[in-house]
Amino acid sequence: MHPKKLSYLMVTVCLCLAAAGLVKAAGQAENSQTAASSGAAPQLDYQFFKTKVQPVFLLKRPGHSRCFLCHADPNIHAPLKLVPLSPGAATWDEDQTRQNFALVKAVAIAGDLQSPLLTHPLAPEAGGDFFHTGGRQFLSQTDPSWLTFKAFILGEKTQ
Numbered sequence: 001m002h003p004k005k006l007s008y009l010m011v012t013v014c015l016c017l018a019a020a021g022l023v024k025a026a027g028q029a030e031n032s033q034t035a036a037s038s039g040a041a042p043q044l045d046y047q048f049f050k051t052k053v054q055p056v057f058l059l060k061r062p063g064h065s066r067c068f069l070c071h072a073d074p075n076i077h078a079p080l081k082l083v084p085l086s087p088g089a090a091t092w093d094e095d096q097t098r099q100n101f102a103l104v105k106a107v108a109i110a111g112d113l114q115s116p117l118l119t120h121p122l123a124p125e126a127g128g129d130f131f132h133t134g135g136r137q138f139l140s141q142t143d144p145s146w147l148t149f150k151a152f153i154l155g156e157k158t159q
Helices: 002-040 046-058 068-072 092-106 142-155
Strands: none
Touching: 002 046, 046 068, 046 142
16 A cells, blocks of 8 residues: 555544544543433442441452451551451451441542452453552452442442
8 A cells, every 4th residue: 555545544543533532432421421410320338338348358369368468557558448457356346347438438439440449459351450469369350259349339239
């Protein structure tokens, strides 16, 4: 193909991709506005967090440390912070759970499936990001614990 024709073709492809991106962005903004105005925007549910999400931080996953061991360590600098367990405790008390809920909101954005709570511990080949230094807690988006986090992000309530 002649270089000039190839240049025109490249410009056309770039313009089409840019236009498609603008259309997609406009649709997302409209969907976001519609959800916000209809009151349908998801909210993070405290009871769901307390009964379903917080226990995941205590689970022993094969080949991994429990999440809370690093995320409740004041010497570890991570976006997700948890309250240290009281000496001898197997779980957090009500006040600590409320603190954890507030802390988790830094990485769990209601309705956002790109929230760090979902992407950070997920393997990159499954859609996660590269940066979690605690290993890949979830190898796929079908992992039951990952699905619990996703349900939390999407505003699921305890039944």
